Amino acid sequence: MRWVLFGLIIALGAGEASAHAFLDHAVPPVGATVAASPSTLQLFFSEPIEPSFSGVAVATAGGQPVTTGAAAADPNNPAALVLPLPQLKPGRYRVRWHVVSVDTHRTEGSFEFSVGQ
């Protein structure tokens, strides 16, 4: 009975699967220290995302927002977001992101990276 039930579930829902988008990796990497200010922040997720429902914000370690360009989709990778960065002074920065995967699941997270320290 159990396997019949699960087979029914699989059969009725097949083909619509997608999932929560987890951060796979970032450039600069999560927690890393880079020698010079990067020109962009790149976030790579485990699932394709909806850029118009996603966002990235950068702040200094003291909480002061950093004025950046607008986050945009990577035309070559539907699971990536690219954020243009201004020239960052040496110091620690906190990145906060939220994304909506193509099946409407929302996920969020934050991490830090440092410049020249």
Next chain:
Amino acid sequence: MTFSRLTAGAACAALAIALLAGDAGAHGFAGARFFPATILTDDPFVADELSLPTVAGSPRDADGAHEFSLDWDLAKRITPDLGISFGQGWKYLKPSGSPAVTGLDAFHAGLDYQLFRDGPREAIGLVGLHASFGHTGRIAVGAPDFTTLSPTVAFGKGFGDLPQSLSWLRPIAITGNMSVDFPTKTTSADTTNPNNFNYGFAFEYSLEYLQRQVRDVGLRPPFNRMIPLVEVAFTTGLNRDAGGQTVGTVQPGIIWAGQFVQVGAEVILPATRSTGRGFGGVVQLHFYLDDLFPGSIGRPIFGN
């Protein structure tokens, strides 16, 4: 009505309800924290998830008996904050000096309400009423001839809000649950049915959280989705012949949480002398229905 028909009817009714469903969400998220579905202790969140199967071989009990079990559990959201769950197990029981017996264990169900989700604090809480139904399994394998009602509270807390100086501790999370059993019969045959106090905790260190929130330490699949954990659960009798007696287990293990399924494996160690001796093990395959079927049965029935 036979029990298998009852089970089939309940399962089909749930499936029919599920097919009327609404939108996505769920999973054990509180902000950036992902709480996996733990094997031993109750989860502090409502969800659309299916555990199938959970296979366990228990340590020998104090009388020398040992048992194997094969369980399933289904959780389904009615609204984004209200969920139901139900499940049942099949058991092989080999008492010391007696022939083995097999059969269904009690059918159990629950109604849970998500009290809060605090994203910035990675905190989550739930209250519920769970029931184990009498005459829904074989008494020879331990299924009761009475129904037990168990009001439950459960919580989860991630430590992502620790200061930078303690950043390596941020991947830690704790979940816990407490309940009290109220049997509907005080005696069965020649034994008494006590009120019990149940409590359990899961201590987790999420490598996935470490990798994406704290520091990219270069973990690659499958290690970047692993959550080592230790679960503990105890039951203390409150009255009748069991007053003050405590049984429980400690279960170290690992959960691997993928995009659509998670796999968990734990060693079962008796925590008290009266629990048993030796060790056992449990493995579980767990499906995220909200990810597998985001447009249908993975959504709450009402609301988004």
